[in-house]
Amino acid sequence: MYFSDGEQQPQSFIRGQLSGPGVLQSKGGIDMVAVIFHPMGFNVFFSLPLQLIYNQYVDVDSIEDAGLK
Numbered sequence: 021m022y023f024s025d026g027e028q029q030p031q032s033f034i035r036g037q038l039s040g041p042g043v044l045q046s047k048g049g050i051d052m053v054a055v056i057f058h059p060m061g062f063n064v065f066f067s068l069p070l071q072l073i074y075n076q077y078v079d080v081d082s083i084e085d086a087g088l089k
Contacts (some may be wrong), residue, residue, distance in 0.1 A: 032080040034066075036073030
């Protein structure tokens with residue numbers, strides 16, 4: 021899958037809250053699971069401050085929490 025700017029998305033990612041629409045494009049079939057957290061629910065699983073991922077997609081492999089991989 022690709023982001024609207026043509027960049028290929030990572031296989032597993034965390035998306036922060038976006039200030040506008042998020043667009044993903046597929047060039048074939050996809051399997052997707054989405055989990056939406058309330059802000060305090062996110063903190064139960066991740067030590068990453070939410071303001072660091074605002075308006076961003078973060079590759080799970082770039083996060084140093086081995087429990088996420």
